Amino acid sequence: MPDLDPVPGTRADARHNRRQLIIATREAIAARGLDVSSLDIAKAAGVGVGTLYRRFGTKEALLDYVVLGLYDELLDTAEVCLKRPDPWDGLTEFVMDLAGAHRDSRGLAEVTAACDGPSSPELAQRTIALQDVVIRLTDRAHAAGSLRADVTWADILICSRAALDTDHCLGVDAGPDGWRRVVTILLDGMRAPGRTPLEGPEPQVHRAE
Amino acid sequence: MPDLDPVPGTRADARHNRRQLIIATREAIAARGLDVSSLDIAKAAGVGVGTLYRRFGTKEALLDYVVLGLYDELLDTAEVCLKRPDPWDGLTEFVMDLAGAHRDSRGLAEVTAACDGPSSPELAQRTIALQDVVIRLTDRAHAAGSLRADVTWADILICSRAALDTDHCLGVDAGPDGWRRVVTILLDGMRAPGRTPLEGPEPQVHRAE
DNA sequence: CACAAGCGGACGGCATCCGTCCGATTACCC
DNA sequence: GGGTAATCGGACGGATGCCGTCCGCTTGTG
Numbered sequence: 001m002p003d004l005d006p007v008p009g010t011r012a013d014a015r016h017n018r019r020q021l022i023i024a025t026r027e028a029i030a031a032r033g034l035d036v037s038s039l040d041i042a043k044a045a046g047v048g049v050g051t052l053y054r055r056f057g058t059k060e061a062l063l064d065y066v067v068l069g070l071y072d073e074l075l076d077t078a079e080v081c082l083k084r085p086d087p088w089d090g091l092t093e094f095v096m097d098l099a100g101a102h103r104d105s106r107g108l109a110e111v112t113a114a115c116d117g118p119s120s121p122e123l124a125q126r127t128i129a130l131q132d133v134v135i136r137l138t139d140r141a142h143a144a145g146s147l148r149a150d151v152t153w154a155d156i157l158i159c160s161r162a163a164l165d166t167d168h169c170l171g172v173d174a175g176p177d178g179w180r181r182v183v184t185i186l187l188d189g190m191r192a193p194g195r196t197p198l199e200g201p202e203p204q205v206h207r208a209e
Numbered sequence: 210m211p212d213l214d215p216v217p218g219t220r221a222d223a224r225h226n227r228r229q230l231i232i233a234t235r236e237a238i239a240a241r242g243l244d245v246s247s248l249d250i251a252k253a254a255g256v257g258v259g260t261l262y263r264r265f266g267t268k269e270a271l272l273d274y275v276v277l278g279l280y281d282e283l284l285d286t287a288e289v290c291l292k293r294p295d296p297w298d299g300l301t302e303f304v305m306d307l308a309g310a311h312r313d314s315r316g317l318a319e320v321t322a323a324c325d326g327p328s329s330p331e332l333a334q335r336t337i338a339l340q341d342v343v344i345r346l347t348d349r350a351h352a353a354g355s356l357r358a359d360v361t362w363a364d365i366l367i368c369s370r371a372a373l374d375t376d377h378c379l380g381v382d383a384g385p386d387g388w389r390r391v392v393t394i395l396l397d398g399m400r401a402p403g404r405t406p407l408e409g410p411e412p413q414v415h416r417a418e
Numbered sequence: 419c420a421c422a423a424g425c426g427g428a429c430g431g432c433a434t435c436c437g438t439c440c441g442a443t444t445a446c447c448c
Numbered sequence: 449g450g451g452t453a454a455t456c457g458g459a460c461g462g463a464t465g466c467c468g469t470c471c472g473c474t475t476g477t478g
Contacts, residue, residue, distance in 0.1 A: 011423060011476055037466055039427095048426035053468060115377045127380050134379075155390060157378040162371040162391055168324045169366040170336050170343075174412045181364060181407050182371055182395075188405050189398030196397050198390050203383045220445055220454060246435055257457035262437060 018055045020045040025066045029107025034063060063107075064120055070108045071126040074101055078133040087140035091147065091156070092187050094137055098160040099183050109164055117206060131157075131205070148194035154203035159186050227264045229254040234275045238316025243272060272316075273329055279317045280335040283310055287342040296349035300356065300365070301396050303346055307369040308392050318373055326415060340366075340414070357403035363412035368395050 010018075024045035028036040038059050042049045056062040077097045084090035102109040111123075118124040134153045141147035163179035174181070219227075233254035237245040247268050251258045265271040286306045293299035311318040320332075327333040343362045350356035372388035383390070 013476065014424060017425085038468080039466075042426090049468080050426060050470085051424080054424075059467080109374070112379050113374065113377050115382065117380065130379055131381075151394070154381040154383075155394070157381045158375050158383045158387060159391055159394065161375050161378050162395070164374045165318070165322065166367050166370050168322050169370050170321050170339055171326065171415050172340075172363040172366045172412045173324065173415060174363075174367045175410055177409045178367060178412055180409060181412075182368055184405050184407055185360070185364075185368065185398035186371070186391075186395055187398070188403060189394035189396070191404060194397060195400060196393050198393055200386045200389060201384055203381045203387055203390075206380050206382060222445065223455065226456085247437080248435075251457090258437080259439085259457060260455080263455075268436080 014055065017045070017047050017051050020047065021052055021055060021062065022066060022069075025062055026069075026105075029063065029066065030105040033106040034110050064123075067107065067111050068120075068122055068126070070101070070105060070111075071123065071130070074098070074108075075126060075129055075133070077101075078130060078137070082133055082136060082140075087137070087144040088146035088191075091137045091141045094134070095156060095160050095187060096180070096183055098157075099163045099179065102161055102164055103179055109161070113161070145192055148190060148192040150194055150198045151190050152202050154205060155190075155198075158203050159190075162186055223264065226254070226256050226260050229256065230261055230264060230271065231275060231278075234271055235278075235314075238272065238275065239314040242315040243319050273332075276316065276320050277329075277331055277335070279310070279314060279320075280332065280339070283307070283317075284335060284338055284342070286310075287339060287346070291342055291345060291349075296346070296353040297355035297400075300346045300350045303343070304365060304369050304396060305389070305392055307366075308372045308388065311370055311373055312388055318370070322370070354401055357399060357401040359403055359407045360399050361411050363414060364399075364407075367412050368399075371395055 021041065024041050025036070028041050028044060032040075038049050038052055041059075041062070042052050045052075052059070052062065056065070078094055081090040081094040081097070084093065102112065111118075118127050131153075134156055138147065138151075138153035138156055142149065160183075163182045166179050166182050167174050230250065233250050234245070237250050237253060241249075247258050247261055250268075250271070251261050254261075261268070261271065265274070287303055290299040290303040290306070293302065311321065320327075327336050340362075343365055347356065347360075347362035347365055351358065369392075372391045375388050375391050376383050
């Protein structure tokens with residue numbers, strides 16, 4: 001959780017409020033997505049809306065800052081997975097983690113789904129870094145022969161969103177960890193050798209240059 | 210598309226407007242979900258809001274009627290799948306169809322995800338009927354030995370929501386039919402014999418009695 | 419202890435939505 | 449073809465929600 005405060009000349013209460021705002025924003029976008037009201041965030045942080053705008057200038061800026069933190073955590077996890085001795089273990093762990101992160105924060109899920117590319121240069125940089133790690137994870141698993149050949153790294157990313165909305169269906173309740181069953185089934189379907197050939201075009205990449 | 214008009218004594222223009230409203234509502238909730246404004250629906254139908262309320266009494270009533278139609282279509286597809294000679298083919302076709310239906314109508318996806326049970330007795334009846342067909346589809350596939358034993362019929366329902374939000378992730382674009390790749394991978398993961406055991410509790414059922 | 423920095427939340431302005439109501443229009447029956 | 453009752457469109461009142469500012473009061477700090 002990035003809490004270093006970039007404005008060291010501020011008073012102690014201001015720093016404290018800044019932190020509370022970040023924490024509250026994290027929780028708010030996790031639960032309700034990016035469409036949170038300034039008032040909700042401020043209330044949850046125990047401050048007035050004025051303080052939010054004084055500390056961050058814009059609601060937008062606050063959200064950007066928090067989302068960037070989430071991306072950085074994602075990168076950390078990904079690099080841990082890359083260090084696993086078994087390529088398949090590393091890949092599956094990553095997919096499970098990314099799926100979990102998406103589920104843990106609706107706001108994060110909304111940002112990774114943005115089809116017009118990242119909103120800020122910082123986010124674009126993290127996106128590319130994440131893509132690179134996923135490519136390496138996938139290459140390793142392909143080389144080891146544990147991942148079916150027709151599954152691309154882009155499929156891996158797409159599939160890690162599959163557990164997003166799988167809590168209920170037609171009266172069935174998957175329970176709090178039900179999404180893990182879905183991801184497990186998916187991963188089994190990805191193991192080499194594949195059985196049903198994947199048809200249609202592979203997912204395409206828009207690299208933000 | 211259910212268009213029989215339940216109020217035969219009405220004038221021709223009234224019947225026509227009623228139909229237009231139903232069509233417009235279908236398209237509106239497909240694209241934007243259940244949270245559509247009366248004005249949007251009326252505009253798309255080429256009528257005034259007054260007509261909407263005159264024909265259906267409530268926005269709620271109009272939505273209910275349209276959703277019920279979607280459920281009935283779902284039931285028809287399901288029963289077609291049940292008639293396929295190969296149990297595995299029938300099951301996979303159903304999962305693909307249900308996933309597609311969820312994707313085709315955001316409104317339908319919102320209704321099937323309702324965790325507090327169906328809102329109307331009519332919907333509850335359709336829900337149970339659908340569950341019954343899925344149970345039979347699953348039993349057949351289990352009996353034939355083509356579906357791994359630890360996948361339950363409830364898993365089938367849950368998994369048919371997995372393709373709901375899989376269009377983009379971190380700059381990757383799955384394309385218009387990309388979701389089919391996800392479902393295909395899932396179905397491969399469901400084939401007997403399973404490889405990674407499914408842990409955790411099975412999805413639970415809330416039968417609306 | 420003085421005072422600058424910081425605080426809370428009321429506020430004006432804007433957008434959206436619901437469901438009603440009424441003057442104008444039109445389908446249908448004779 | 450004409451009279452009439454059914455129907456229509458959309459303006460409207462009332463309600464809600466959100467943004468970002470502004471100002472009188474509070475508080476940390478040198």
